[in-house]
Amino acid sequence: MTTVSRGSSVEHDTQAAVAGGGSSGGGATTATAVHPTGAERPLWLDVLGVAAIASVLVALYGAIIWAPTEAVMGHVQRIFYFHMPSAWVALGPAFTIVFICSIVYLVKKDLRYDRIAGASAELGVLFTTITLLTGPLWAKPIWGAYWTWDPRLTTTLVLWFIYVAYLMLRSSITEGHRRARLSAVFGIVGWIDVPIVFMSIRWWRTIHPTLVTGEGMNLDSSMQAVLVFALGAISLLYVYLLVVRVRQLDMGSRIDRLRQQSHLR
Amino acid sequence: MGFLSQAWVIARKDIIGELRTRETVLSMLLFGFLVILIFNFGIEPGLREENLVKPGVLWAAFTFAGILGLNRSFIAEKENDCLQGLLLCPVDRSVIYLGKFFGNFIFTLSMGLVVFLFFSVLYNVNLVQVALPLGAILVLTTIGFTAVGTLFSAVSVGLKTRDVILSILLIPVMVPVVLAAAKSSGRVLDGDSLAGAGLWLALLVVYDVIFLTVAIMLFDYAVEE
Amino acid sequence: MAIRVKGLWKYFDHFPAIRGLDVELELGRFLTVFGPNGAGKTTLIRVLSTQIQPSQGEVEVGGCVLPGQAYRLRRHVGVISHNTYLYPNLTARENLTFFGRMYRVPDLGDRIKTLLEEVGLSGRRDDLVRTYSRGMQQRLSIARALLHDPDIMFLDEPYTGLDQHASRMLRDVLKTLHTGERTLVMTTHNIEQGLEMCDEVAIQVRGRLVFRENVGAIDRAGFEQTYFDHVGKDFRWDS
Amino acid sequence: MNELGFLFAGYAVVWVALGGYMLAVGRRQSTLRREIARLEQEFRTGE
Known part of the structure; x- marks a missing residue:
């Protein structure tokens, strides 16, 4: 009944895979990437990388040398210039992108969005880890304790657990669409949970007296400038790393496909 | 209406099976008792803050025992590929989700009731005085817990690491509950009226409504292939 | 046309379990699909019976386009596989009652009684399925699949794990299903059992149908050779 | 530990985490590139 020659069809697919099809699951030959092998880096990515790293170095200079010493907290306040931007990047864009891409994947069934979600969650966990480690190091000399159950700290900790769980879920599934589907379900639920976690922990803490709050720090204009610049630098770094990671995951899936087809021949 | 009655058919099937073997609820109960027992050794008797620790013990037992039961919920469906x-x-x-949710709700609620009883005996709580408000809290908590738990149970059932992954997924999301x-x-x-805990009850209700809705919407994706 | 499939592909990750498969089947016909392990027979059945979604291609079963109209199709489809879909902790009657209610079968009590008699399990209807032998479970799973009187039935390796006696009983029941109004698709790798009552024969190898014929046009004695020719030839081509 | 010690520890954490991650990403990148080159070679010679 069907006697299409096998060889030609496989080769056709292989060409598409080498050419860099964006979606892999459909089996359709959708060659969307511009670069023939996907292995070379485009110029704009290099420019972005240099810009991100340079601006982080400038932010470092600003934080350590340029910014004046904070009157009450002293030198240790300089941690804040990287602590706060990390927290912002993780809790803001990184986890929100996980949520959005999870929804888009479920609607479109394009694994590309799953890869973006996975990469973003990874970076979110990285920056949350930085936040959680720098926070106590800053808190200890100032508040006298590494940890307080302050709403922000606690929420960040819970978030860290949620997204580590997300990454663990991903790592325990090998089949692409299945992993995408199940982790999208969790990515959506986890993100919706975040504001509720924050509210609940705030109410919890207001019932008991709060020891110290992060509020009340006076930033003069040059400090603010450094902070804003560091925020931009870390955001740029996040964008750069996200693009690199997503491209890697794209490449990985292309390799899987090539391998599969080399077996089928 | 047909919607709910179909869901009830599924829940009823789970309940008949459970009444026959009693595997799930009994193991949940035993586990809940053990958690209370272990925690009890960590609390000095007559400690001034004992009242502050008690609810923590109670809900830790509830959570861990509840996860044990949720784990079994879809495993039972895997035998003979029943799912x-x-x-x-x-x-x-969504009917299938609701059916499984009803079943889990009933199992978890029965576990919770008996664990409360056990707890009240061990910690000298006069249950009669607080039965009504405590019961309301238990029901609201169980709804939120099993709403998300049923969804995650479906997510984790096909995985090799399903036993541990369910706890890892569920516990952080359960923090507000x-x-x-x-x-x-x-x-x-502490002798307060239920109104004193109004804010928290409102939080529970909001959580229940949000996550029941979300889980109904997402369940299709958790089981489709 | 009961089944119309054009250019069906089904990927598991990057692995194409079905590779551009075409098949058409008239209403009321019985098609047997032969094929070695790993040919994608079960995948084909699972796609046609709405259990998994096609990756690519047109699939129409019972006038419903898949995967979009899967919900509508389910009412008309019955599946018997080597997995029985029976709850071991429920009795035969409880199992049938459960599935009957899910399908909203009218006069369920009578229907269950008739079906249990047909598959010869009336005497043990109140025993737990857990205590049933493999053959009895398979017969009960036939009753389960027939509850809603489906127009289209899919039988995926139904003889797996059955002894001779049970196989014969299963065969007798299957014969009664083939009424001319019901469309049936069966997969098997057992040639004798497969040829026995079908109208049409197909051979599936590596995700495609490589042979399709009316059973009347087939030399039964020589079919085994035909089968191995197709399977063997393909292996030479591909590896 | 004095104030500067904490500051130093804080910055160390940031750079070790970021640097470690970027190193891991870079490594993965080169493995992937090698693998793609190998597979392409394989397909080319196979044709």
Whole structure:
């Protein structure tokens, strides 16, 4: 009944895979990437990388040398210039992108969005880890304790657990669409949970007296400038790393496909 | 209406099976007792803050025992590939979700009731005085817990690491529920009226409504292939 | 046309379990699909019976386009596989009652009684399925699949794990299903059992149908050779 | 530990985490590139 020659069809697919099809699951030959092998880096990515790293170095200079010493907290306040931007990047864009891409994947069934979600969650966990480690190091000399159950700290900790769980879920599934589907379900639920976690922990803490709050720090204009610049630098770094990671995951899936087809021949 | 009655058919099937073997509820109960027992050794008797610790013990036992039960919920459907048979039925996926949710709710609630009883005996709580408010808290908590738990149970059932992954997924997402349950029941145990815990009850209700809706919407994706 | 499939592909990750498969089947016909392990027979059945979604291609079963109209199709489809879909902790009657209610079968009590008699399990209807032998479970799973009187039935390796006696009983029941109004698709790798009552024969190898014929046009004695020719030839081509 | 010690520890954490991650990403990148080159070679010679 069907006697299409096998060889030609496989080769056709292989060409598409080498050419860099964006979606892999459909089996359709959708060659969307511009670069023939996907292995070379485009110029704009290099420019972005240099810009991100340079601006982080400038932010470092600003934080350590340029910014004046904070009157009450002293030198240790300089941690804040990287602590706060990390927290912002993780809790803001990184986890929100996980949520959005999870929804888009479920609607479109394009694994590309799953890869973006996975990469973003990874970076979110990285920056949350930085936040959680720098926070106590800053808190200890100032508040006298590494940890307080302050709403922000606690929420960040819970978030860290949620997204580590997300990454663990991903790592325990090998089949692409299945992993995408199940982790999208969790990515959506986890993100919706975040504001509720924050509210609940705030109410919890207001019932008991709060020891110290992060509020009340006076930033003069040059400090603010450094902070804003560091925020931009870390955001740029996040964008750069996200693009690199997503491209890697794209490449990985292309390799899987090539391998599969080399077996089928 | 047909929607709910179909869901009830599924829940009823689970309940009949459970009444026959009693595997799930009994193991949940035993586990809950053991958690209370172990925690008990960590608390000095006559400790001034004992009242602050008690609700924590109670809800820790509830959470861990509850996860044990949720784990079994879809494993039972895997025997003979029953889940496939269920998915082949001409009913909407949300009906299947609701059915499993009802069943889990009833199992977890019965576990919770007995664990409360056990707890009240060990910690000299006069249950009669606080039965009503505590019962309301238990029901609201169980709804939120099993709403998300049923969804995650479906997510984790096909995985090799399903036993541990369910706890890892569920516990952090449950933080607001456990917090609200512990705080409101602490108030009640201290002799406050239910109104004193109003904020927490409102949180529970909001959580229940949001996550029941979300889970109904997402369940299809958790089981489809 | 009961089944119309054009250019069906089904990927598991990057692995194409079905590779551009075409098949058409008239209403009321019985098609047997032969094929070695790993040919994608079960995948084909699972796609046609709405259990998994096609990756690519047109699939129409019973006038419903898949995967979009899967919900509508489910009412008309019955599946018997080597997995029985039966709850071991429920009795035969409880199992049938459960599935009957899910399908909203009218006069369920009578229907169950008739079906249990047909598959010869009336005497043990109140025993737990857990205590049933493999053959009895398979017969009960036939009753389960027939509850809603489906127009299209899919039988995926139904003889797997059955002894001779049970196989014969299963065969007798299957014969009664083939009424001319019901469309049936069966997969098997057992040639004798497969040829026995079908109208049409197909051979599936590596995700495609490589042979399709009316059973009347087939030399039964020589079919085994035909089968191995197709399977063997393909292996030479591909590896 | 004095104030500067904490500051130093804080910055160390940031750079070790970021640097470690970027190193891991870079490594993965080169493995992937090698693998793609190998597979392409394989397909080319196979044709």
